[in-house]
Amino acid sequence: MERIEGLAKLTGAERYVDDLAVDGCLWGMTVRSPTPRGRIRAVRLGGGVDWSEVVVVDHRDIPGENTVLLIERDQPVLAADRIRHLHEPVVLVAHRSRELARRAAREISIEVDPEPPVLDFTEAPGAERIQHGDDNVFKRIEIVKGDVETALAAAARVVEGTYRTGSQEHVYIEPQGMLAWVEDGTAVVKGSLQCPYYVHKAMVHALGRGAEQVRVIQAPTGGGFGGKEEYPSMIALHAALLALKAGRPVKIVYDRGEDMVATTKRHPAWIRHRTAVDGEGRLVAQDIEVVMDGGAYVTLSPVVLSRGVIHAAGPYACDHVRIRGRAVLTNSPPHGAFRGFGAPQTIFANERHMDRVAAAIGMDPIEFRRRNLIGDGQSTATGQVIRDGTDRVAVLDRAVLVSRWEERSGEHRAFNATHPYLRRGLGVSCFHHGAGFTGGGEVALASRLDVAGLPDGRVEIRSANIEMGQGTLTVFTQIAAGRLGLKPADVVIAEADTARVPNSGPTVASRTAMVVGRLVELACDDLRRRLGLTDDDRGERVREALVRWHDSHAGEPVGRAEYERPPGIEWDDHTYHGDAYAAFAWSVQVAEVEVDLRTCGARVTDFVAVQEVGRVLNPTLARGQIQGGVVQGIGWALMEDCRWEDGAMANGQLTNYVIPTSEDVPPIQVVFLENPFPHGAQGAKGIGELPIDGPAPAVANAVARATGADPLEIPVTPERLAALLETTSRTADPRVA
Amino acid sequence: MSPEAGARLQVDFTLNGSPIRIDVDPADRLLDTLRYGLGLTGTKEGCGEGECGACTVHLDGVPVMSCLVPAWQAGGRRVRTIESIPPDRVRPLLGTGATQCGACTPGVVMTAIWIAENPAVLASHTIRELMAGNLCRCTGYDGICEGVEAMLATAGAS
Numbered sequence: 001m002e003r004i005e006g007l008a009k010l011t012g013a014e015r016y017v018d019d020l021a022v023d024g025c026l027w028g029m030t031v032r033s034p035t036p037r038g039r040i041r042a043v044r045l046g047g048g049v050d051w052s053e054v055v056v057v058d059h060r061d062i063p064g065e066n067t068v069l070l071i072e073r074d075q076p077v078l079a080a081d082r083i084r085h086l087h088e089p090v091v092l093v094a095h096r097s098r099e100l101a102r103r104a105a106r107e108i109s110i111e112v113d114p115e116p117p118v119l120d121f122t123e124a125p126g127a128e129r130i131q132h133g134d135d136n137v138f139k140r141i142e143i144v145k146g147d148v149e150t151a152l153a154a155a156a157r158v159v160e161g162t163y164r165t166g167s168q169e170h171v172y173i174e175p176q177g178m179l180a181w182v183e184d185g186t187a188v189v190k191g192s193l194q195c196p197y198y199v200h201k202a203m204v205h206a207l208g209r210g211a212e213q214v215r216v217i218q219a220p221t222g223g224g225f226g227g228k229e230e231y232p233s234m235i236a237l238h239a240a241l242l243a244l245k246a247g248r249p250v251k252i253v254y255d256r257g258e259d260m261v262a263t264t265k266r267h268p269a270w271i272r273h274r275t276a277v278d279g280e281g282r283l284v285a286q287d288i289e290v291v292m293d294g295g296a297y298v299t300l301s302p303v304v305l306s307r308g309v310i311h312a313a314g315p316y317a318c319d320h321v322r323i324r325g326r327a328v329l330t331n332s333p334p335h336g337a338f339r340g341f342g343a344p345q346t347i348f349a350n351e352r353h354m355d356r357v358a359a360a361i362g363m364d365p366i367e368f369r370r371r372n373l374i375g376d377g378q379s380t381a382t383g384q385v386i387r388d389g390t391d392r393v394a395v396l397d398r399a400v401l402v403s404r405w406e407e408r409s410g411e412h413r414a415f416n417a418t419h420p421y422l423r424r425g426l427g428v429s430c431f432h433h434g435a436g437f438t439g440g441g442e443v444a445l446a447s448r449l450d451v452a453g454l455p456d457g458r459v460e461i462r463s464a465n466i467e468m469g470q471g472t473l474t475v476f477t478q479i480a481a482g483r484l485g486l487k488p489a490d491v492v493i494a495e496a497d498t499a500r501v502p503n504s505g506p507t508v509a510s511r512t513a514m515v516v517g518r519l520v521e522l523a524c525d526d527l528r529r530r531l532g533l534t535d536d537d538r539g540e541r542v543r544e545a546l547v548r549w550h551d552s553h554a555g556e557p558v559g560r561a562e563y564e565r566p567p568g569i570e571w572d573d574h575t576y577h578g579d580a581y582a583a584f585a586w587s588v589q590v591a592e593v594e595v596d597l598r599t600c601g602a603r604v605t606d607f608v609a610v611q612e613v614g615r616v617l618n619p620t621l622a623r624g625q626i627q628g629g630v631v632q633g634i635g636w637a638l639m640e641d642c643r644w645e646d647g648a649m650a651n652g653q654l655t656n657y658v659i660p661t662s663e664d665v666p667p668i669q670v671v672f673l674e675n676p677f678p679h680g681a682q683g684a685k686g687i688g689e690l691p692i693d694g695p696a697p698a699v700a701n702a703v704a705r706a707t708g709a710d711p712l713e714i715p716v717t718p719e720r721l722a723a724l725l726e727t728t729s730r731t732a733d734p735r736v737a
Numbered sequence: 738m739s740p741e742a743g744a745r746l747q748v749d750f751t752l753n754g755s756p757i758r759i760d761v762d763p764a765d766r767l768l769d770t771l772r773y774g775l776g777l778t779g780t781k782e783g784c785g786e787g788e789c790g791a792c793t794v795h796l797d798g799v800p801v802m803s804c805l806v807p808a809w810q811a812g813g814r815r816v817r818t819i820e821s822i823p824p825d826r827v828r829p830l831l832g833t834g835a836t837q838c839g840a841c842t843p844g845v846v847m848t849a850i851w852i853a854e855n856p857a858v859l860a861s862h863t864i865r866e867l868m869a870g871n872l873c874r875c876t877g878y879d880g881i882c883e884g885v886e887a888m889l890a891t892a893g894a895s
Contacts, residue, residue, distance in 0.1 A: 002831050002832060003831065003834075003836065003837075005839070006831045006836055007824050007827070007828070007831060008839075009836045009838075009839030009842045010824070010827035010828075010830055010831060010835070010836055010839075010842055010846055011779070011819065011820075011822060011823075011824055011827060011846075012778075012779020012780065012781075012818075012819035012820060012822075012842075012843040012846075013779065014839050015778065016781075016839075016840065018772075018778075018781075018782070019772075019778035021776065021778075170874075171872075171874050172838065172840070172874060173781070173783045173789060173791055173838065173840035173841045173872065173873070173874055174781070174783070174838065174840035175782075175783075220839070221838065222781075222838045222839060222840025223837075223838040223840055223874050223875060224838075225874070255782075255785055256783065256784040256785055256786070256789075257785075468838055469837035469838025469839065469875045470837065471837070620832070620833070620834045620880075621834065623834065623879075623880075624834040624837055624875070624876055624877070624880055626877075627876060627877030627878075627879050627880070628837065628874070628875045628876050628877040629877075630877055631876075631877035631878065632874065632877075653784075653786060653788075654783075654784045654786065654788035654789055654872070655786060655788055659872060659874065660878075661868075661869040661870075661872060661878075662864075662865045662866075662868040662869050662871075662873075662878040662881065662882060663865050663866055663868075663869035664869075665877065665878060667879050667882075668877050668879055
């Protein structure tokens with residue numbers, strides 16, 4: 001089935017928030033802190049503006065509590081006295097003219113008495129830099145399986161490594177934006193967002209209004225990748241505060257520069273591995289330490305850390321595992337949700353490390369992974385016994401086959417031996433990704449979804465899960481049409497409007513198709529029951545029953561579904577032991593790179609992604625998810641380099657923060673192996689985040705095999721590779737492909 | 738000749754085949770004139786500095802980034818936007834998965850149309866090279882490049 005809203009997008013007819021023309025609308029702008037940390041001494045309005053024409057909002061205009069409600073209540077909507085990061089919102093302005101609003105924002109100066117900031121998350125802060133608890137640690141997690149210390153002490157061979165991953169900017173092509181107005185006493189926002197009910201909850205809290213006096217509507221969203229998971233709550237509050245004060249609609253649309261420097265990015269991470277391995281190349285013990293840079297407020301860091309540590313030991317069987325993680329405060333804009341949600345960082349370290357462990361014992365990296373891949377009946381680091389029946393070795397073998405690993409490794413050796421300045425190599429990564437919220441998260445969400453029968457015989461899916469390019473509208477339509485035997489044209493999807501749709505949870509965590517799609521199926525079944533039909537009644541019989549219902553009833557029939565935990569899933573959040581996820585997707589990726597020793601630039605020249613994601617619901621959409629995720633991962637691996645000054649991004653422009661173009665990447669070969677998951681819609685498992693987990697280690701491993709350099713940090717920019725190659729040539733490391 | 742700052746300028750040009758006359762500020766970008774002045778919101782702003790290509794329109798038949806073109810420079814010229822493209826023309830891009838979130842898409846389509854109408858450029862450049870001025874964060878570009886091929890095949894067949 002083709003993408004439902006595809007033609008509207010291809011013809012430019014789709015209306016995003018910046019495309020909505022609203023009579024009497026004002027433009028809102030945000031005035032931000034000029035320093036990373038301190039106390040606000042004064043806020044001064046300059047003389048170049050007629051302030052009687054400008055709506056000005058500060059923290060005193062917030063009717064409820066001045067916090068953006070998420071996990072903790074520590075991040076202000078508008079800073080009142082303390083500044084915790086550069087570009088922190090302090091004052092808002094609105095004016096009918098966008099240019100005058102911009103000028104007014106520039107005319108406001110915020111004077112701050114500076115205090116010493118924390119700018120390096122790997123250093124212990126001194127007492128004068130403590131700002132959270134007694135040690136600036138937002139969250140600590142420890143996962144323990146077996147006895148790592150004893151196993152390491154007794155091991156024949158221990159391999160250590162320390163790895164670092166840089167931040168990453170989402171670069172959704174549509175910048176953040178929100179429109180707010182007041183309608184019959186209700187504060188309404190409409191904008192670019194992933195989680196309508198997150199925004200709703202934050203607005204109820206900070207605006208001090210009842211749930212019925214707040215309404216959140218998702219506008220078509222031009223990409224999210226996690227970047228529109230939590231930050232839209234902030235912008236929605238800002239727009240709503242201005243609209244409430246102005247008594248007029250207000251729109252805030254960030255320009256690219258503001259979006260890049262002020263909103264969330266991927267958590268930078270530092271990861272250390274100590275790994276014991278036996279004479280046969282089997283993992284004996286994995287001791288892993290993970291530190292993530294949370295930025296200035298808690299926001300989502302505890303759960304990003306959680307997913308990161310759970311994935312840190314990889315898809316391997318090992319009896320003794322200890323993973324200790326912490327997320328710490330720095331005076332940077334908070335780091336946040338980004339596709340993969342902590343897992344790409346720890347998977348980079350683990351898969352780079354596996355290559356280095358294999359090399360240390362003289363074993364082929366493919367064979368080393370084959371020997372250690374987890375089998376059915378074996379358990380992960382959290383003690384989750386895997387029994388999904390997926391043939392994980394087959395995933396690895398297929399990647400080897402499709403990439404022609406053996407043959408091309410030989411070709412590369414011959415090429416590298418003779419070419420004066422080009423070096424080629426293949427690299428592999430092997431990983432898994434848990435779908436849905438971690439542990440008891442899905443139970444806590446208690447997602448609800450409705451399917452209503454319309455008078456004309458069509459059905460309407462009412463869900464808070466949104467389309468941001470990943471294909472929710474199309475896949476939900478397919479699922480409902482398939483379940484009820486209807487044509488896709490007989491299924492409509494309600495706008496994600498909190499006044500009309502129940503809370504089916506956030507559009508995050510690779511949960512939409514698998515978890516919420518399953519609710520679509522169950523709600524369709526419930527609708528059928530309400531109509532007096534059996535599960536065998538399909539198509540015309542459903543349509544006829546709907547029309548008959550409306551002939552004899554006043555209201556519409558609504559099938560309802562609420563999340564139920566699949567049987568046999570147990571999780572202990574205190575010990576971090578148990579079934580971390582209802583399902584894992586499994587993947588092996590192979591990257592081929594070519595390094596030019598004259599420029600030290602590395603290019604990806606071929607890429608193979610093999611994955612088992614349960615049943616593939618829509619081959620075109622699924623392929624697009626994999627290819628897009630892989631290319632985003634290649635960008636993170638090689639070129640996307642956030643440069644920091646005073647704790648904030650200094651290269652907040654697409655001119656100097658470079659993402660891959662079509663010319664920078666090869667065609668991405670995608671192979672699906674399907675093993676239907678019985679508790680996902682039509683057998684689906686999560687797919688959206690999986691593909692970004694693997695490219696960074698596969699590419700870095702390929703660079704290592706091509707050149708003999710040993711990159712432990714990404715992005716592997718030409719500058720970094722040049723420095724590594726200089727070291728390599730001095731020490732004459734013979735490890736070349 | 739550059740106009741003076743602050744003056745309003747009357748500009749005549751051809752927009753999607755029809756003559757049009759508007760007043761612009763010398764500082765107005767063609768992008769804003771199209772979007773906010775004329776309500777043609779199909780053209781998107783992605784970066785405002787000529788890097789992403791989301792605002793691509795045709796100026797005298799050549800793709801340009803409308804965020805870098807002052808509106809007055811459209812005077813006497815032909816401007817063509819995504820709104821002039823009929824659905825049938827872009828249908829080949831649908832089947833290959835060339836659009837996901839859609840924010841880069843109008844710019845992608847305008848470049849694709851230019852390639853399809855000027856296939857001679859393919860003698861010296863690949864589709865991947867020609868599409869490199871349009872950043873896409875969703876597709877990884879395969880769906881786009883295959884879509885352009887499909888569009889060329891359709892054009893060749895008709």
